[in-house]
Amino acid sequence: MIMPSGQQLLLPANPVFIWTSLIIALLLDMLPLGRVPWMPDFLALVLVFWNVHQPQRVGIGLAFMFGLGMDVHQSALLGQHALAYTALSFFATMIHRRLLWFTVPSQALQVLPMFAVAHGVEIIIRMSSGGIFPGWTLLLAPLAESLLWPVVSVMLLAPQRRAPNPDENRPL
Template structure:
C-alpha cells in the first residue's frame, strides 16, 4: 500500500476510550459559560471533523447528530440547529476523508475551512428561518479560527497513536 505524503510513520489504532474522551472534553469546552462570543470557534466541530477524517468508521453522522442535540439543549437554541450543522459537517468530512489524508496539515486546514463555513451557514440559516436575529459580522471569523485550530488538533489527537507499541532499544519504531 502506498502511504500518503503527509505521514512519515505508521500510526497505531486509536483507542475508543480516547476518542470518546476527546469528544467529551470538546463538548465540555464548548459548554463553558464565557458569555456571547460571536467569533468563538467550536472545539466540538474541530474534534468531530478530525475524528470523522481519521476514524470514519467509528465516529459518524449519528454521533455528530447526538452531540449537536446536546449542544442545542445546552445553548437553548432551536432544537436541531447544531445537530443539523454537525451532521452535515460529519457527512462532508467522511466524504473527503480519503482525499484529505494525502495532504500536509496546513493544506488540510485550508480544505476543511469550507466545511466549517458550511456548518456556520447552516446554523445561521436555521436561526434566520425561525425568526431569529441576524448574526454579528464577527461570526465570519469563527470558521477561520476553527481551521487554524486544525494543526493543533492534528498534533494533540494523533500523539497517542505515534508512540511505539512496545518499547525496545533495538528497534527505531
Template sequence: MIMPRAAEKLLLPANPWFIGFSLLLALLVDMVPLGRLAWMPDLLAVVLAFWGVHQPRRVGVLWAFAFGLLIDVHDGAVLGQHALAYSALSFGAISLHRRMAWFSLAGQAVQILPLFVAAHVLTLLVRMAVGGMWPGWDVLLAPFLEAALWPVASALLLAPQRRAPDRDAHRPL
C-alpha cells in the same frame, strides 16, 4: 504507488476510549459559560471533523447528530440547529477522509475550511429562519479560527497513536 507524505509514519490504532474522552472534553469546553460570542471557534465541531476524517467508522454522522442535540439543549437554541450543522460537517469530513491524507496539515486546514463555513452558514440560516437576531459580521471569523485550530487538533489528537507499541531494545521499529 507513491505514498503520500502524511502516510510515512505508521500510526497505532486509535483507542476508542481516547476518542470518546476527546469528544466529551470538547463538549464540556463548549459548555463552559463564557458567554457565546459569534467569533468563538466551536471546539466540538473541530474534534468531530477531525475524528470524521481520521476514524470515519467510529465517529460518524449519528454521533455528530447526538452531540448537536446536546449543544442545542444546552444553548437553548432551536432543537436541531447544531445537530443539522454537525451532521453535515461530519458527512463532509467522512467524504474527504481518503483525500486528506495526501495533504500537509496546512493543506488539510484549507480543505476542511469550506466544511466549517458550510456548518456555520447552516446554523445561521436555521437561526434566521425562525426569527433569530443577526449575530454580526464577526460570525465570519469563526470558521477561519476553526481551520487554524486544525493543525493543533492533529498534533494533540494523534499524539497517543504516534508512540511505540512496546519498547524493545532488540526491535528498532
C-alpha cells in the same frame, strides 16, 4: 491503501481516547463564556477530525446526537446544531480519503469551507426562526477552527505515534 511517502505508521486509535476527546470538546463548548460569535466550535473541530481519521467509529449518527445535546445546552432551536454537525460529518466522511493525502496545513485550508458551511447552516436556521444576526465577527469562527486544525491534529494523533513497546534500539 498505500501510504504517502514520509508518513509514519500509526497505532490503532483507542476508543476510550476518542470518546474522551469528544467529551472534553463538548465540555469546552459548554463553558459559560457567554455567546461570542467568533468563538471556535471545539466539538465540531474534534468531530471532523475523528470523522476524517476514524470514520468507522465516529459517524453521522454520533454527530447528530452531539448536535442535539448542544441545542439543548444553548437553548437553541432544536436541530440547529444537529443539522450543522450532521452536514459537517457527512462532508468530512465524504472527503476523508482524499484529505489524508495532504499535509496538515493543506488539510486546514481544505476543511475551512466545511466549517464555513456549518456555521452558515446554523445562521440560516437561526435567522429563519426569527433570530437576530450575530454580526460579521461570525466569519472569524471558521477561520479560527481552520487555524486550530494543525494543533488538534498533533494533539489527537500523539497517542497513536508512540511505539507499542519503546526501547532505545527501536527507531519507531
